[in-house]
Amino acid sequence: MWIEGPLRGKVALVTGAGSGGIGRAICSRLAAHGAAIAALDLDPAGLDATVTELSGTGVPVQSIAVDIADAMLLDQAVDRAVDVLGEIDILINCAGVVDKAKAIIDTSDEDWDRVFAVNVRAPFRLIRKVAPGMMRKRAGRIVNITSSSAHRARQSLPAYGASKSALMQLTRSAAAELGTHDINVNAIAPGLTKTPMLGAAFDEAMVEELLREGPLANLLGRVSLPDDIAEVALFLCLPASRQITAQTIHVSAGAVV
Numbered sequence: 001m002w003i004e005g006p007l008r009g010k011v012a013l014v015t016g017a018g019s020g021g022i023g024r025a026i027c028s029r030l031a032a033h034g035a036a037i038a039a040l041d042l043d044p045a046g047l048d049a050t051v052t053e054l055s056g057t058g059v060p061v062q063s064i065a066v067d068i069a070d071a072m073l074l075d076q077a078v079d080r081a082v083d084v085l086g087e088i089d090i091l092i093n094c095a096g097v098v099d100k101a102k103a104i105i106d107t108s109d110e111d112w113d114r115v116f117a118v119n120v121r122a123p124f125r126l127i128r129k130v131a132p133g134m135m136r137k138r139a140g141r142i143v144n145i146t147s148s149s150a151h152r153a154r155q156s157l158p159a160y161g162a163s164k165s166a167l168m169q170l171t172r173s174a175a176a177e178l179g180t181h182d183i184n185v186n187a188i189a190p191g192l193t194k195t196p197m198l199g200a201a202f203d204e205a206m207v208e209e210l211l212r213e214g215p216l217a218n219l220l221g222r223v224s225l226p227d228d229i230a231e232v233a234l235f236l237c238l239p240a241s242r243q244i245t246a247q248t249i250h251v252s253a254g255a256v257v
């Protein structure tokens with residue numbers, strides 16, 4: 001049975017939804033509050049796992065395997081989601097890629113372009129694509145997942161940090177343009193969070209060291225979990241946050257103060 005909840009009747013499109021990290025946790029939270037979910041990701045097996053996890057909620061779910069860096073495929077994916085579920089009410093730009101801990105002098109143009117294509121250009125295209133429908137309804141919520149890396153001086157992730165700063169500024173621009181259409185646009189900047197991405201950039205010992213005294217250390221001395229981010233994303237989609245827009249909410253255990 002389709003679960004009752006404050007988001008019942010809303011359609012949420014979530015990118016990065018196949019990750020056992022933040023994307024799936026956000027899908028679960030939104031579905032548990034009644035939203036239908038369009039789940040987009042590169043990884044079909046990951047999407048299957050997300051669909052299985054959501055099945056208990058009874059909400060309509062459409063999973064779409066797509067490379068969001070490809071303009072035409074992304075466009076088709078959104079059209080399919082809208083055909084099946086209806087106009088998008090909530091957009092969560094969660095998919096992201098990180099450069100593989102390289103110094104600027106070792107970073108190629110291709111490394112840089114790939115990170116920006118996924119972390120900035122795809123969210124831009126998605127906002128451009130779904131905003132007209134939200135404007136027609138005079139309602140919408142957009143949440144962009146940035147990073148504490150956009151707010152700290154860090155070595156070895158030049159494209160990543162720059163891309164997340166760009167996404168933060170896109171959040172502000174979109175909020176400024178869409179606010180009077182009753183569309184709220186916010187960002188969440190997670191700190192170190194226990195997800196598959198962490199393993200892609202750093203090995204376990206390095207994570208421990210970074211948490212203790214490295215540039216990622218935080219005031220609580222502990223790594224965040226995907227649910228910590230998902231709870232805040234949910235809040236930013238609920239009526240309770242109607243007066244919050246253009247903000248970046250730091251969920252980093254005080255890594256950025």
Ligand SMILES: NC(=O)c1ccc[n+]([C@@H]2O[C@H](COP(=O)([O-])OP(=O)(O)OC[C@H]3O[C@@H](n4cnc5c(N)ncnc54)[C@H](O)[C@@H]3O)[C@@H](O)[C@H]2O)c1
Pocket residue numbers: 015016017018019020021022023040041042043046066067068069093094095096097118145146147148149189190191192193194195196197198
């Ligand atoms: N884990 C952390 O410590 C951390 C910290 C700050 C910010 N973030 C951000 O949180 C978001 C989620 O990260 P996560 O840690 O859950 O990472 P993750 O690697 O587990 O998930 C990212 C997902 O994005 C998908 N993806 C990547 N490229 C794609 C593409 N071209 N098309 C479609 N899907 C694509 C991947 O398949 C994956 O499922 C990212 O934007 C990341 O930058 C993570």
